[in-house]
Amino acid sequence: MIENILSLLIWIPIISGLFLLFFNKKIYILNTYNIFINFIVFILSIFLLLSFNESNAAFQFVEKIEWIPSINIFYHLGVDAISVLLILLNTIIFLIVSFYNSTLIVKKTNQYYASFLIANGLTIGVFSALDAILFYIFFEALLIPMFLIIGIWGGANRIYASIKFFLYTFLGSILLLVAFLYINSSISSFSVISFYESDFSLIEQEWLFIAMAIAFAIKIPMFPFHTWLPDAHVEAPTSGSVVLAAILLKVGAYGFIRFVIPVVPMGAQSLDVFFITLSLIAIVYVGLVAIAQNDMKKLIAYSSISHMGFVTLGFFVIFQLFDNTQSGSDMIISLSGSMYQIISHGFVSAALFMCVGSIYDRYKTKKISDLSGLLNQMPVYSWFFVFFALANCGLPGTSSFVGELLVIMSSFKANYIYAFFASTTLIISAVYSLWLVKRVVYGEVKITLEECIDANLIEKILLFVLAILVLILGFYPDYIMNFMNATLENMTNNIILKI
C-alpha cells in the first residue's frame, strides 16, 4: 500500500466522488459518506507525512507507469517535502470543508459533495504529478469542479464569475501547454526530473519563463491578472471560497516553485525585477484597493492577492540574493518564507471565508455597510473573526508573521527598496483587516435577528481547530522549516548550478 499511497490519495476521492453522482440518498447519509471519505484521505495524508523521509531531497513514493509511451507521457507520481506539505494542507482544508458543508443546506447535495471530493483528488494529483502532461491534465481538470461549484451553487452573478474564472485560467494554461510541448520537443521527455536537468539557452528560457509564468501568475493571481479572483470569491458559495483561497491559489504558487524557477532559472533571473515589481504592486496597490471594498468577501479576496504577493516576492528575490551573497542560504530562507506564507495563508483565509460565510448565512448580506455590532449577537463567532482578522494582518504569534518576516528579511538583503514597500503591508493589512472588524464586529447592532444564532458546535470546533493551527504554526514554525529544508536546499543548489 505504501508504494501506491499517492495513487490512493488521488483516486479514492475522485472515484468516490463520481460514485456519489449516482447516489442521491438522505442528507445525513451523504454527510457521513462525504466526511468519511475526506477523513480517510486525511488519514492517508498524515500517513504520507509520517512515512516521508524529510532528510532525503529526492522525490519519494514514486510511481511510474507507461501511459502513452509513443509521446513520452507517463503516469508518473512522486512527492518531495513541498508537495507533502501542500497535500496535507489540502486534505486538512477539505476535511474542514466537508464538516462545514454538513452544517449547510444546499440544492443537489450529492453533486455538490461530489464536486468537492473530485476537486480534492485532483488537487492532490496536481501536487504529486511528476509528469508535465499529467500535471497539466490535473491542473486543467481542477477547473471543472470549481467551475461547477461557482456556476451552480454560487450567488446571483455566478455565471459571469464562473465563466470569467474559467476563461482566465484557461488562457494561461494554454501557454503552459505550449511551454511543456516546447520543452518536450527539445529534451523529448515530459518528466519533471528531466526538466530539471534540461539546459536551454537564455533566450529560450526567457520565452519559456514568460509562457509558464503567465499561466501560474493568473492562478496565483499576480497583479494585472487578479480581477477574476474577487468576482469568483464573491459569487462562490462559502465552501467554494474556502477551497479557492486555501487551495487553488496555492496551485499557482506551487507551479512557480515546481516548474518555473527550477526549470528556467536564467529566464526568471533576467525578468526578476519585473516580477518583483508586480509582487510589490500586488502588496501595496491591491492592499489599498482592499481598503475600499464594501463586500466582505471581496475584501478578503483582495487581501489574499496582496498576501500572495509576498509569496511571489519571496520566489523572485532569490536571484538578487544570490548575486549579493553568492551563497544559497539566503535563498533557502526566502523560499521557506514564501512556502510558509502559502501554508499560513491557506488556514487564515479559509477561516476568514468561513466566518464571512456564516455571517452571510445568518444575516443574508455580505455588505460591510449593512452590518454592525455582531459582537452583541454572536460573540463566539465575532471573537474568532477578530482573531483571524488579526492573523490576516500578520500579528506575531500567528502563522502569517513568520512568512512575512522571512520574506521582508530576504527582500531587504536583495534591495532595501523592496523591503520598504513590502513592509508597508504592516500598515495596509492592519487598515483593511481592523477597519473591517471595527465596522462589522464592534459597535451597536444594526440588524436584529429574531433568534440570534451563535456558532453551532461544528463551526466552533472547526474555527477552534483552525485557530489552534494558526497559533501552532506561529509559535512553532521550526518543524515545517526543517521538513522543507533538504528539499529547498537541493532545489537552490540546482538553481545555482544553472545560473
Place this chain on the structure above:
Amino acid sequence: MITMTHYLVFSALLFCISIAGIFINRKNILLLLMSIELMLLSVNTNFIVFSHFSNDISGQVFVFFILAVAAAESAIGLAIIVSLYRIRNSIEINLINKLKG
C-alpha cells in the same frame, strides 16, 4: 479520339452549371435538390472516367455507394420539403431566412 481530358472537362462544366444553379435559383428548394443531384452526377462521371482509364473497378463501386447515399439523401430532403411546406405553406427560398443573425 475522346480522351480522358474531354470527359473531365465535361464533368467540370456540368459541375459549374449545377453550382450556378444553386445560387441563381431563388424559387423553390426542389430545384436546389435537383442541382445537387446534377452535381453528384458530375462527380460520379468523374469517378467512372478515372475508373475506366486506370482500369480499376473500385471507382465504380464508389459510384454505387454514392448513388445509394444520394437516393437516401433526396428521399430525406423531399420529406423535409414536404413537412416544410406543411408548416410554412411555401417552399420559396426567398422566404426562408431563419439563419439571419
Place this chain on the structure above:
Amino acid sequence: MESLILFIPFLLLLSSIVIGLSPISLNNFYSGIIGTLLVFVSLVLSIIILLDIYSAEEIIYYDDFYKWISVGDLNIGMGYLIDKFSAIMLVVVLSISSIVHLYSIGYMKEETDFKRFFSYIALFTFSMILLVISNNLVQLFIGWEGVGLVSYLLIGFFYKKQSAIKANLKAFLVNRIGDMFFILGIVMVYAAFDSFDYKTIFLNLNKIDLENLEIYFGLSYIDFSCLFLFIGAMAKSAQIPLHVWLPDSMEGPTPISALIHAATMVTAGIFMVGRLSPLYVLTEFTADFILLVGASTALFIGAIAIFENDIKKVIAYSTISQLGYMVAALGINAYTVSFFHLYTHAFFKALLFLCAGSIIMSLHHNQDIRKMGGLKSKLPITYVSFMIGTLCIIGFPLTSGFFSKDLLLEVMLYENSSISFVAYLMLLLAALVTTIYSLRLLFLVFYNKYRDKDFENIREQSKIITLPLIILSVLSIISGYLIKVFIDLPIFMFGVSDIHYNGIITFIEHGILSPATLALVLGFYIAKKIYKDKISFNFIENNLFNKISLIIKSKYKFDEFFILVSDFMKSISFKMSKNFDLGLIDGWVVNGFPKKINSLAVLFKRKSSGYLYHYAFSIVFSLVIIFGIILARVI
C-alpha cells in the same frame, strides 16, 4: 534559579487562557482572585531572580527555551536574557501589573465582561514579559506587537461605544506605522550582523566594519537602522508626531490606562532603546534626533495638558510629556538615567491613574474636571494618594520624581553640546509646565467647591480600591532612594556614562539648589493663583498669550493632520478601486476584449442575410479565390 524565569511567562499565559476560556459558571470574583494570585506569584519569582542577580556579580541569565526558526544560516530562538536591567524592568512591570490586577477586582466588579478583562491584562503582562526577557529582536517584536494587540483590545473594551472603537483602531494603526519602521530596523540589523540575537550582535559590533556598510542619503547604516528602530519606539512611546493615539486610548477602562498607557507598555520603546544601547552609542545623528523629539514632546505635549478638561486625558498628556523626558535622556546616551525615570514614573503615574479611577467611580463616571472640586473632604485616601502622585510628578524634593527628574536634568546640563543645552532649556520649561498642569488638576479636583449636583452621595470606594492606592503611594515615595542602583546599572555588560555621584545627601542638596526648583516654585505660584485663588493675571488677556494658548488648545492640529492623511489615502484607495481596478483592468482590458469581439460578431451577424443562396455563393466565391491562389502558385 534560572529555571524560575520560565515560570513567569508561563503562569501569566496560563492565567490568561484559564480565565479567558473558563466556563461561564466560574465566578467573576474568583477568576479575578486567580489572576491576581498568579501575577503575585510571578512577582515573587521575579523578585527572587532580581535578588539572585544582585547577589552575584555580573551575572547574566541567557538561554533559549526552544528554537523558533532555524533555516539556512538563520537561527531564531525564543529565549531569555536576564541582566540587572531586565530584572528590574521585570519587577517593575509585574509589581504594577499585580497592583492593577488587585485594583481591577474592585473597579471592574460590575462589568459583565469581567473575565475577558482579566484575561486581557494577564495576556498583556505575558507579552510585556516576553518583550522584557527577550534575548533577540524577533522575540522583542513579538512581545512588542503582543502588547500593542492587547492595548487595541482593551481600548475597545467597551465595544459598543463608537469613540472607543475609533480610538482602538487609531491606536493600533498608529502603532503599526511605527512597527513598519521597527521591522525594517530589525531587518537592517539582521542584514548587517546576520543574527537577531543581542549577544551575537553586541559581540560582533567591533568585528563588523561599520564604515564599509552601505550609506543611504548621507547617513550611515547604523544611523539608519537605529533611526528606524526608534521610529517604532516613537509610536509605542507616544512621541511627536505619533503620540496622537495615547490621549484617545483613555477610552479604555481606567486600570488599563494605569497599567498599559502609563506604566508599562508605553515604556517599551524606552526599554528597547536601552536594550540596544550598544548600537545607539554608535550613532550621532539618531541620538540628536531622539533628543530633539524627546525634548519637544516633553514641552509641547505637556503644554496641552494645561488646557485639557478630561481628568484622564490630562494624565495621559502628562504621561506623554514624561515619556519625552525619558526619550530625551536616551538622546544623550544616558540610558540608565532614562531608565531610572521610567521606573519612578511607573509608580507615580500608575498611582495618579488609579486615583483618577477612584474619583471617576465615586462620581459615577464623570471625567470632566470642571464639574469636580472640593473632593478633599469626601475622598480623603484618594486625596492623599493623589497629592503624593502630584508631588512626585512635579519633582517635589525627597519624592521619587525629584530624584529621577533632577538626575536627568543634571545629566542633560553636563552633556557638552549645543543641542543638549537647548534640550535642557526645553525640559526645564517642561518642568514648569508639568508643575502647572499637575497642580491645576489637584486644585480643580480637590479644592474649592464641588461644581455639580449630588455632593452628599460621594463616598470613598471599598478597600480593594484604596489598598492599591496606599501601596503605590508608599512605593512612589521610597522608590527614588534607589538612585545608586540605577547609576551603577550596567546594561548588558556595558556600563554607560560616568556620572559623578557623591552619595545621596549631596545629591539632594544639589538638586534643591538646581534651576528645577525655581521652575517648581514658579509653577506652584502660578497654579495656585490661577486655579485655587482664581486670580486672573494681566498677561492672560494678552494677545500673544491668547494666540499661543489657541495653538496649544488646537493640539497642534496633529489629529487633523492624521485625519487628512487617512482621508486622502481612503479616497485614493476608493478611486483606485473604482477607476483603475474595476475601470481599467477589469472593465477595459478583461471585459473589454470580449466586448470588442462581441461587437465585431454583431457586425458580422448583421451582414449575414440568412438566405441559403448567399451562403452558397460566398462559399463558392471563396473556393474560387483559393483555387486561384493555388493555381497562381502552381503556374
Place this chain on the structure above:
Amino acid sequence: MDIITILFYLVTSVIIFSSISLVIVNNTVHAALLLVLIFFNSAILWLMLKAEFLSIVLVLVYVGAVLVLFLFVIMLLDIPVKKNSSPKLYLLFSVTTSLIMFAELYMIILFHNFSDEANIVVSSELNNTYEIGLMLFTEYVFSFEITAFILLVAIIAAIAINMSKKQRSLRQDPGKQILENKKSRLKIIKGDEL
C-alpha cells in the same frame, strides 16, 4: 471522326444544354423532366465508359425511383410557377463566378496532363456487373452493409419527419382561437410549486 466521338459530342451537348435550361426554367415539372433527359444521356455516356451496370442502375433506380419521387412531390405540393426574382447584378456575379470556377478547373485539368489511354487494358473476360459484385461482396462488404443501413435509416427518417401527430403548423386556426376562454388561457399556481 469515328462514331464514338460524334456520339460523345452529341450526348454531352444535350446534357449541357438541358442542365443550363434546368437551372433557368421556371416550371418545376419541366425541370424534373429535363433531369430525366440528363440522366438518360449520362447513362449513355457511362455506357461509353464501359460501366454497363451503373448506367442501368442510373436509369432504373434514379430515373425510375428518385425522379418519380420528385415528380410526386412536385405534383403533391402544387407549387405555383413563379419567375426568378434574382437581381441582375447578382446574376452577373454568380454566373461570372461559376465561369471563373470552370476556367480554373479547366486549367487544372489541362496542366495536369492526364495520360490518355495509358492504362487501358483490354477488359478481362469477366463482365462489368460480375466485377462490381465481386468487389462489393468481398472487399467492400462492410461498407455495403452500412449503405443498406443508411437506406433503412433514410426510410425511417423520411417517415418520421412527416408522421408526427403534433400540429406544427404556424398557420392560425380561427376556430380554435374563438373557442379559447379565460380559464384555458390562465393557470394559477402556488409559489412553492415552482
